Amino acid sequence: DAKTTQPPSMDCAEGRAANLPCNHSTISGNEYVYWYRQIHSQGPQYIIHGLKNNETNEMASLIITEDRKSSTLILPHATLRDTAVYYCIASYYKLSFGAGTTVTVRA
Amino acid sequence: DAGVIQSPRHEVTEMGQEVTLRCKPISGHDYLFWYRQTMMRGLELLIYFNNNVPIDDSGMPEDRFSAKMPNASFSTLKIQPSEPRDSAVYFCASSLSSYNTGELFFGEGSRLTVL
Numbered sequence: 001d002a003k004t005t006q007p008p009s010m011d012c013a014e015g016r017a018a019n020l021p022c023n024h025s026t027i028s029g030n031e032y033v034y035w036y037r038q039i040h041s042q043g044p045q046y047i048i049h050g051l052k053n054n055e056t057n058e059m060a061s062l063i064i065t066e067d068r069k070s071s072t073l074i075l076p077h078a079t080l081r082d083t084a085v086y087y088c089i090a091s092y093y094k095l096s097f098g099a100g101t102t103v104t105v106r107a
Numbered sequence: 108d109a110g111v112i113q114s115p116r117h118e119v120t121e122m123g124q125e126v127t128l129r130c131k132p133i134s135g136h137d138y139l140f141w142y143r144q145t146m147m148r149g150l151e152l153l154i155y156f157n158n159n160v161p162i163d164d165s166g167m168p169e170d171r172f173s174a175k176m177p178n179a180s181f182s183t184l185k186i187q188p189s190e191p192r193d194s195a196v197y198f199c200a201s202s203l204s205s206y207n208t209g210e211l212f213f214g215e216g217s218r219l220t221v222l
Binding site: 036043046049094099 | 111142149150151152155163198200210211212213214215216
C-alpha cells in the first residue's frame with residue numbers, strides 16, 4: 001500500500017459540507033483510493049473508492065487530483081451521525097488502515 | 108441479508124486459555140478477512156481467505172494464532188495460549204470480489220480481554 005497522510009482531526013458544522021483531505025504522493029498506477037469510516041465501537045464501513053475519475057454515491061463524493069497524489073472526500077451535508085474516524089487507503093492488494101481523521105460534526 | 112456475523116461479541120478469559128472467535132461471512136462472498144484493532148497499533152490485517160483457502164497470513168502475529176475456513180459460511184480465529192497483549196477487538200470482514208474492485212463488509216467485532 002502507498003502511504004497516506006491525513007490530518008488527525010477536524011471539526012465541521014452540521015448541515016455544511018465536510019471536505020476531508022488525503023495525501024498519497026507515492027501511489028502507484030494500479031492502486032485505488034478507498035475511504036472507510038468507523039463510528040465508535042462499530043466495524044469500519046465502506047464509503048467510496050476510485051482509481052482516476054471522480055466518484056459520487058449516495059454517501060459522498062471522491063475527488064482525485066489529476067496526478068493522483070491526493071484526494072478529497074466530500075460529505076455534502078454533514079450530520080451528527082457522520083461523527084467518526086475516516087480512513088483513506090491507497091491500495092491494490094491489501095487494505096491497510098492508518099490512524100485516519102477523527103471528524104466531529106457539531107450542531 | 109444479515110451481514111457479517113461474529114461471535115462472541117465479548118470474551119473475557121484468563122492468560123493461558125484457548126480462545127476461539129467465529130465468523131459467518133455474507134452469503135456468496137468469496138473473500139474473508141480477519142483484522143485486529145488496538146489503541147496502540149490501530150487496525151491490522153491478520154489473514155485473508157479466498158474461496159476458503161488462506162491466501163496471505165503474513166499479518167498473523169505468531170504461532171499462537173491460527174485461522175481456518177472449513178467452508179464458505181464459517182471461519183474461526185483461534186488463540187492458544189492467550190496472553191494479555193492479545194486483548195483487542197477482532198473484526199471479520201467479507202467481500203464479493205478482490206480488494207481493488209470491491210468493498211469490505213465488516214462485522215461488529217469480538218472484544219477480547221485476556222486477564
